[in-house]
Structures are given as C-alpha cells and as structure tokens.
Amino acid sequence: MFSKIAIIGSGNVGCWLYHVLTQKLAPQTVIESVPARDLSRLTSDADLYIFTVKDDFYEEVLQKIPFRMPMAAHTSGSLPQEILAPYTQNYGVFYPFQTISKSLLEQQYFPEVPLCIEGNNEQTTQQLLSLAHTVSDAVYPMNSEQRQQLHLAAVFASNFSNALFNMAKKILGGSGIPFEILYSLIDQTVAKIKVMCPADAQTGPAQREDHSIMQKHVAQLDEEQLKKIYQLMSEYIIEQKKKKE
Amino acid sequence: MFSKIAIIGSGNVGCWLYHVLTQKLAPQTVIESVPARDLSRLTSDADLYIFTVKDDFYEEVLQKIPFRMPMAAHTSGSLPQEILAPYTQNYGVFYPFQTISKSLLEQQYFPEVPLCIEGNNEQTTQQLLSLAHTVSDAVYPMNSEQRQQLHLAAVFASNFSNALFNMAKKILGGSGIPFEILYSLIDQTVAKIKVMCPADAQTGPAQREDHSIMQKHVAQLDEEQLKKIYQLMSEYIIEQKKKKE
Numbered sequence: 477m478f479s480k481i482a483i484i485g486s487g488n489v490g491c492w493l494y495h496v497l498t499q500k501l502a503p504q505t506v507i508e509s510v511p512a513r514d515l516s517r518l519t520s521d522a523d524l525y526i527f528t529v530k531d532d533f534y535e536e537v538l539q540k541i542p543f544r545m546p547m548a549a550h551t552s553g554s555l556p557q558e559i560l561a562p563y564t565q566n567y568g569v570f571y572p573f574q575t576i577s578k579s580l581l582e583q584q585y586f587p588e589v590p591l592c593i594e595g596n597n598e599q600t601t602q603q604l605l606s607l608a609h610t611v612s613d614a615v616y617p618m619n620s621e622q623r624q625q626l627h628l629a630a631v632f633a634s635n636f637s638n639a640l641f642n643m644a645k646k647i648l649g650g651s652g653i654p655f656e657i658l659y660s661l662i663d664q665t666v667a668k669i670k671v672m673c674p675a676d677a678q679t680g681p682a683q684r685e686d687h688s689i690m691q692k693h694v695a696q697l698d699e700e701q702l703k704k705i706y707q708l709m710s711e712y713i714i715e716q717k718k719k720k721e
Numbered sequence: 722m723f724s725k726i727a728i729i730g731s732g733n734v735g736c737w738l739y740h741v742l743t744q745k746l747a748p749q750t751v752i753e754s755v756p757a758r759d760l761s762r763l764t765s766d767a768d769l770y771i772f773t774v775k776d777d778f779y780e781e782v783l784q785k786i787p788f789r790m791p792m793a794a795h796t797s798g799s800l801p802q803e804i805l806a807p808y809t810q811n812y813g814v815f816y817p818f819q820t821i822s823k824s825l826l827e828q829q830y831f832p833e834v835p836l837c838i839e840g841n842n843e844q845t846t847q848q849l850l851s852l853a854h855t856v857s858d859a860v861y862p863m864n865s866e867q868r869q870q871l872h873l874a875a876v877f878a879s880n881f882s883n884a885l886f887n888m889a890k891k892i893l894g895g896s897g898i899p900f901e902i903l904y905s906l907i908d909q910t911v912a913k914i915k916v917m918c919p920a921d922a923q924t925g926p927a928q929r930e931d932h933s934i935m936q937k938h939v940a941q942l943d944e945e946q947l948k949k950i951y952q953l954m955s956e957y958i959i960e961q962k963k964k965k966e
Contacts, residue, residue, distance in 0.1 A: 488924070530929060530931065531931055531933070531934055532931060532933060554934050554937065573902060573905075573906060574905060574906055574909055575906060575909055575910055575913065575922075575924045575925075576924075577913060577917070577921075577922060577924070579917070588905055589905065590902050590905055590906075614902070614905065616898070616902060618898070621896075622896050622897065622898055624937075624941065625892060625893060625894075625896045625898065625941075626893065626896070626898055626902065628892050628938050628941055628942070629889040629890075629892040629893050629898075629903065630889070630903070630906055630925075631925055631926065631938060631951070632885045632886075632888045632889040632892065632951075633885060633886055633889035633903050633906060633907055633910075634906050634907065634909075634910045634924075634925070635923070635924060635925030635926075635927065635928070635954075635958070636885050636950075636954045637882040637885050637886070637907070637910055638910050638913075638914065638919050638922055638923055638924075639919075639923065639954055639957055639958050639961075640877045640878060640881050640882050640885070641877075641878055641882070641914050641919040642918075642919035642920050642923070642961065643877045643957075644874040644875070644877040644878035645874075645918070645919055645920075647870060647873050647874040647877065648870060648871065648874050649870075651866075651867050651870045651871070652867065653861070653863070653867055653870065653871055653874075657818060657835050657859070657861065657871065658874065658875070658878050659915060660818075660819060660833055660834065660835055660859065661818060661819055661820060661835075661875055661878060661879050662878055662879065662882070662911055662914075663911065664819055664820055664879075665820055665878075665879045665882055665883050666907055666908065666911055668820065668822060668883075669883065669886050669907075670904060672822070672824070673887075673890070674883050674884075674886040674887035674890055675887050675890075677820075677822065677883055678880070678883055678884065678887070679733070679820050679821075679822070679879075679880060679883075680820075680875075680876055680879070680880030681876065681880075682880065683880070684775060686775065686776060686777060688776070688777065689776055689799050692799065692869075693873050693876060696869065696870075696873055697873070701953070701956070701957055701960070704953055705881075705950075705953055705954065705957065706876070706877075708946070708949055708950055708953060709880075709881045709884055709950065711946070712884055712888075712946055712950065713880070713884050715946070716884075716887060
C-alpha cells in the first residue's frame with residue numbers, strides 16, 4: 477500500500493479526504509495536505525498525489541508540479557482521468573460522491589461516502605480501489621462516462637433539492653412558522669424513494685392535476701423566478717404522470 | 722373527548738387518519754371510515770366528522786350530508802375553515818403536514834406527523850388540539866393564511882424535490898449505475914439543512930459559478946424540459962449567492 481499520500485487542495489473535498497485518510501489509514505502512513513495556491517511545500521517522495529481542486533483550476537495546478545509523479549488521482553465528477561496523463565504514467569479517479577462542507581467534518585455525517593474509482597491501468601485501478609475500500613464500504617468502479625452521468629444526476633438530486641429547501645424556507649419567511657416543521661415531511665419524502673420508485677411516490681397538486689390550487693400557488697409567490705420554477709416543475713410532474721398512465 | 726369520530730374519504734389522508742386514530746385513541750372510541758362517493762353508510766351520531774377529500778370535491782360532498790353536524794373539520798392545506806360554516810356551528814381544520822401514501826401505512830414511517838390545527842371558536846379549537854395531541858407530539862395552532870404558506874412551502878420542499886429525485890433516476894437510466902448510490906448523498910443533503918441554513922449548505926457547479934460544467938451538463942441532457950429546469954435552478958442558485966455576498 478501507500479506509505480505517503482499528498483493531498484493537493486484544502487477546500488471541502490481536500491479537508492474531508494485529509495480527515496478521513498488520517499483516521500482510517502495505518503498510523504505509519506504519512507498524509508500530507510498542501511494548499512493548491514502554494515505548492516512550495518510539496519515534496520516528491522509521495523507514492524500517490526490526490527488533487528482536490530476546482531475543475532477549472534486543474535490545468536494550472538498540474539503544470540506547476542515540478543516533478544513527475546509516480547501515481548496521481550483527481551476527485552472531480554466531471555473531468556476525464558486523461559487530464560493527468562501528461563504528468564504521470566499511473567493515473568485515475570477517486571471521486572467521493574457526496575456533498576461535503578468542511579465546517580461539518582467533525583460532526584461525522586459520513587459513515588459511508590460512496591467512492592467512484594477509475595484507473596488507467598490494472599495496477600493503478602487496484603491500488604485506488606484498495607485505498608477506497610479502507611475509507612468506505614461503498615466503492616464503485618466506474619468509467620468516465622458513467623461518472624459524468626452520476627455527477628449530473630447528483631446536481632438534480634442534491635444541489636437542486638437543497639435550492640428547493642431554500643425556496644421553502646423563504647416562502648415560510650415572516651409567517652411565524654418555524655422551518656423545522658418541514659423536517660418530518662422532507663425525511664418522509666426521502667424515506668419513500670428508498671422503498672418505492674420516485675414516480676410512484678409523487679404526491680401534491682400537480683400530481684392530482686389540481687389546477688385551481690396550482691393557480692393560487694403561483695399567484696401567492698411574489699418572485700418571478702419562483703413562479704417559473706413552480707410552473708416548470710408542475711408541468712414535468714403532470715407529463716411524467718401522463719407517460720406512466 | 723369524542724365518543725365517535727367519522728372519517729369521510731378513504732384516500733391517502735383518510736386511510737392514514739383511520740389507521741392512526743384506531744391505534745392511538747381509547748378502544749371505546751368508535752372510529753368510522755366512510756367513502757366520500759358513497760355516503761349512505763354515514764350516521765348522524767358522531768361527535769366529530771373529519772373530511773379527507775380532494776379540495777375540488779369538498780363542496781359536492783358537504784352538500785350531500787343529510788343532517789347538521791355537531792362538529793366538523795377538514796384536512797386540506799389550502800381551503801379556509803369557513804367552507805364548513807354552512808353545515809355546522811363548530812368547525813375547524815385538522816391538517817396533517819406530511820406526504821402520505823396509503824401503501825406505506827403499515828411500515829410506520831410516521832412517528833410524528835406535524836398537525837396544524839384551527840377552530841372557529843375556542844371550544845372547537847381546544848377539542849381539535851386535544852385530539853391532535855393524542856396523535857402527535859408536533860401540534861401547531863395555525864390560521865388559514867399561515868397554513869396556505871406552509872402548504873406552498875411543502876410543494877417546493879417535498880413534491881418538487883421528489884420530482885428532482887425522479888429526474889436523477891432517469892438521468893442514471895441505462896448507465897448501469899444503481900439509483901441506490903444516490904441515497905447517501907440525498908441523506909446528507911437533508912442532514913445538512915438541519916444544522917445549517919440551506920443557503921449556507923448550497924454546493925455544486927452553480928454555487929461555484931462553474932459555467933463550463935453547467936454548459937456541459939445542459940448539453941448532456943436530452944430532454945428540453947430538463948435543460949430548462951437545469952438552467953432555471955442554476956440561475957436561482959447563482960442569484961441567491963449574489964444576494965448573500
């Protein structure tokens with residue numbers, strides 16, 4: 477296994493990875509965290525370099541690495557593994573499929589972060605898979621195309637649903653109703669899709685095609701953007717229902 | 722307290738209410754379930770009539786009740802309590818704030834369904850509140866305006882997020898990636914908004930204003946409707962971020 481791993485980048489993913497590798501690997505394994513904007517501390521003696529930088533920033537950071545790396549991985553859901561090819565012979569992907577906020581690391585929300593793994597050759601793939609298994613029980617070998625699909629699905633399932641929760645909070649606004657009243661409903665919404673298909677779990681005015689309520693709701697919203705989102709989401713729900721029938 | 726309660730309607734809410742009242746009330750309390758489309762079985766000896774029908778259907782059902790009721794409540798998030806005024810002197814609202822599917826009742830997903838209660842006079846309010854407390858620990862006295870705001874917030878937080886989960890499932894489609902891989906991400910998305918404001922929990926390409934990824938994502942989507950939803954949701958996230966800054 478690896479005796480020294482360098483993590484480049486100290487954003488949400490970088491901090492999480494440092495945190496979890498330090499906890500889970502044998503104490504003799506050295507884990508080093510290096511900020512992407514100051515690579516002066518980066519040494520050439522690691523067996524594995526894991527990059528956790530913004531997608532747009534990868535090229536710039538990689539070009540600054542002053543030595544050829546024995547093995548490197550990136551953590552992006554969207555980039556192909558080949559972006560690492562000019563800098564090492566052994567490269568791959570170590571993509572944590574989770575929404576990570578570094579302020580919450582200590583609270584241990586992550587009993588199991590699914591890790592999506594790819595390598596450019598058998599040995600690299602095996603070594604990254606083996607590292608992944610020490611960190612998580614949910615390890616998925618996955619090619620670039622699959623990873624891109626998954627990343628896109630995640631935007632809908634996580635980023636956009638979080639944005640909806642934000643909209644709901646704003647709608648409650650100054651009504652005197654605490655946001656916490658939504659917790660049980662949201663928990664149940666999530667519990668349902670684990671035992672039935674989301675299409676079968678759909679409820680609400682659009683699912684019932686209750687147009688009078690939908691019109692009232694749109695009138696109640698005071699932001700143009702929210703009105704549009706309401707209409708578009710409702711149209712989607714109605715269309716899906718018709719497709720099912 | 723009530724000696725006999727009649728529940729009119731046997732949809733999702735009606736079935737749930739029958740289930741939960743039968744479980745939680747003293748065995749000597751009679752709970753009767755009557756389908757809204759066949760009221761011939763409805764007797765005039767109940768102390769409380771709870772209506773659980775579709776919003777559009779209330780007027781029609783109420784007009785068919787062949788006697789004046791001592792007390793009645795509806796279970797709608799959107800209708801004012803006054804729709805019951807022509808049919809009884811004591812009326813109110815018993816609104817379960819939850820997404821309920823009758824097929825899941827037996828699985829006991831509902832340790833605590835928030836109940837939003839309103840009455841047209843002090844005595845009715847107190848009796849409905851007291852009934853609510855026997856069923857749930859999360860009881861909220863709430864006027865019609867608040868209830869409408871809450872219902873609208875619920876559409877965003879629950880109905881629309883469920884629709885997003887459905888979109889995510891379709892995006893994974895034939896990729897060979899199981900839908901289950903999303904569970905941990907969705908759980909974490911929900912866990913985060915309970916410890917921080919959704920605006921602070923926001924992650925993803927729109928939050929990072931990573932336009933190259935967003936463009937790729939839109940190109941990857943093959944349905945016009947999903948492209949529009951992607952763009953609209955992303956614009957919302959970017960705008961909220963700017964407002965915060």
